[in-house]
Amino acid sequence: MGKTTAKKYIIPRYKTRIVGVSNTPISLISKKARMRELQRAHYNPFKISSSDKIFIDLLTASGTGALSKKQYHMSMRESDESYAGSLSWNRLRESIREFSGKQDIFPVHQGRAAERILSEIFLAPEDVTVSNGHFDTTEANFSKRGARPIDIPALKTSTAYHAQFRGNIDIDELRKRLDSPMSNKIKIILLTLTNNTIGAQPVSLHNVREAAKYAKKFNKLFMIDACRIAQNAYFIWRDEIQKQKSIPEIIRECFRVADIAYMSLKKDGLSHMGGFIVTNSAALTHAVAEKIKNVKKEIISGEGYVTYGGMSGSDMEKGAQGLKEVVRFTYLQERMNQTAYLQEQLVQAGVPIRDDAPPGGDAVFVDAGKLLAHIPPSQFPGKTLEVALYEEGGVRGCEIGSVMLGSRAEVETLRLAIPCRVYAKEHFDYVADVFGRIVKKKNTLSGFKITFDPGELRHFDGHFAPIE
Ligand SMILES: Cc1ncc(COP(=O)(O)O)c(C=O)c1O
Numbered sequence: 001m002g003k004t005t006a007k008k009y010i011i012p013r014y015k016t017r018i019v020g021v022s023n024t025p026i027s028l029i030s031k032k033a034r035m036r037e038l039q040r041a042h043y044n045p046f047k048i049s050s051s052d053k054i055f056i057d058l059l060t061a062s063g064t065g066a067l068s069k070k071q072y073h074m075s076m077r078e079s080d081e082s083y084a085g086s087l088s089w090n091r092l093r094e095s096i097r098e099f100s101g102k103q104d105i106f107p108v109h110q111g112r113a114a115e116r117i118l119s120e121i122f123l124a125p126e127d128v129t130v131s132n133g134h135f136d137t138t139e140a141n142f143s144k145r146g147a148r149p150i151d152i153p154a155l156k157t158s159t160a161y162h163a164q165f166r167g168n169i170d171i172d173e174l175r176k177r178l179d180s181p182m183s184n185k186i187k188i189i190l191l192t193l194t195n196n197t198i199g200a201q202p203v204s205l206h207n208v209r210e211a212a213k214y215a216k217k218f219n220k221l222f223m224i225d226a227c228r229i230a231q232n233a234y235f236i237w238r239d240e241i242q243k244q245k246s247i248p249e250i251i252r253e254c255f256r257v258a259d260i261a262y263m264s265l266k267k268d269g270l271s272h273m274g275g276f277i278v279t280n281s282a283a284l285t286h287a288v289a290e291k292i293k294n295v296k297k298e299i300i301s302g303e304g305y306v307t308y309g310g311m312s313g314s315d316m317e318k319g320a321q322g323l324k325e326v327v328r329f330t331y332l333q334e335r336m337n338q339t340a341y342l343q344e345q346l347v348q349a350g351v352p353i354r355d356d357a358p359p360g361g362d363a364v365f366v367d368a369g370k371l372l373a374h375i376p377p378s379q380f381p382g383k384t385l386e387v388a389l390y391e392e393g394g395v396r397g398c399e400i401g402s403v404m405l406g407s408r409a410e411v412e413t414l415r416l417a418i419p420c421r422v423y424a425k426e427h428f429d430y431v432a433d434v435f436g437r438i439v440k441k442k443n444t445l446s447g448f449k450i451t452f453d454p455g456e457l458r459h460f461d462g463h464f465a466p467i468e
Contacts, residue, residue, distance in 0.1 A: 379447025
């Protein structure tokens with residue numbers, strides 16, 4: 001195991017104000033009722049309704065966080081729902097400028113819309129994009145344009161590998177590809193911060209700067225997927241630059257070296273919906289600056305007007321305030337400590353963690369393949385664990401393994417994503433207890449088969465059944 005920073009106490013920086021209004025009640029239905037729910041849902045937890053049937057929901061941390069009082073106030077009382085020139089847009093745009101240091105800001109309804117728009121503008125069939133890890137929607141959007149996304153994460157054998165920054169891109173491999181005959185096909189170098197694809201692991205500032213340097217040298221577009229850039233900055237602050245820069249300064253330094261960046265406000269925007277694309281047009285090459293003008297056209301045809309891009313005024317107020325709150329040190333420390341605490345409790349309960357990695361950003365990645373070594377990938381150990389977790393304790397996680405990724409799955413994992421500002425230490429203790437019970441009876445668990453396969457994205461809609 002790598003270094004962890006779990007603290008004995010995780011003290012949330014808030015307290016309950018109005019029970020039943022600012023809190024959502026959660027109910028633990030009986031085991032019998034949970035088994036009935038599973039059968040009704042064809043063993044697919046995406047088909048189970050949330051707080052009345054799910055006790056602790058760790059399906060995703062995207063758009064599922066709690067609002068702050070200020071976010072609530074601004075979104076309910078101050079939002080401006082004007083179609084054009086909304087004051088809420090003005091506030092969001094200023095907040096994004098402050099957060100990113102970039103001047104040209106384009107709104108979209110969520111991160112994948114930014115991916116779609118940028119791929120429409122910058123990619124053509126046969127183009128190649130290279131990344132530390134394309135997120136699955138990024139890969140889908142780039143592939144839809146006929147482009148070929150290639151992941152080159154730093155592996156243990158490469159010089160860019162760093163035990164605390166396992167999300168890094170392999171710089172040697174990047175240089176090799178840029179020097180090769182296929183170089184002219186490479187159109188975008190993309191860094192995803194943090195690297196969700198390999199377990200929410202961070203990327204070092206050194207790695208970001210190196211990738212940017214080579215992109216510039218070889219005249220390639222350097223992009224950042226900034227979904228969790230504040231969490232990533234926290235790791236840089238803690239483990240790389242020994243606290244010499246503030247979190248906002250680190251974030252702006254990452255944005256500064258990117259030609260273009262995009263971000264889903266559902267993650268580090270601490271919002272329920274929204275996203276944006278940013279750039280400094282004046283600093284782009286003439287050809288790229290000409291192309292970026294098309295973002296507005298794409299927003300108008302697919303998202304809405306350029307002063308809301310698919311977001312309501314209320315969404316924009318949440319994002320404007322969320323970007324101010326996410327850079328606060330106390331917030332980030334509490335969030336990272338929650339992840340570290342849950343991971344540490346699970347390890348103590350005998351649960352293996354993917355790659356034995358230190359705690360990453362917003363989620364713990366359980367190695368279901370290792371825990372349930374008697375179940376082969378073809379019988380979906382991640383799905384087995386996902387079902388067992390709900391059956392045993394009403395906890396919902398998300399399989400990221402052979403169900404979700406098919407033959408592309410390298411590890412059979414169950415992701416436990418932690419919504420921000422939602423759960424307390426006791427909730428994590430409970431989850432660890434449930435895992436402890438599962439570990440004890442793991443050899444009695446058997447695999448699953450698919451009874452309805454909708455093809456692409458089957459984890460959302462597929463039907464499953466236990467193998468008797
Ligand atoms: C790294 C990364 N990029 C892009 C996206 C897509 O963002 P959205 O869900 O807002 O469309 C996600 C979503 O989880 C993500 O994790």
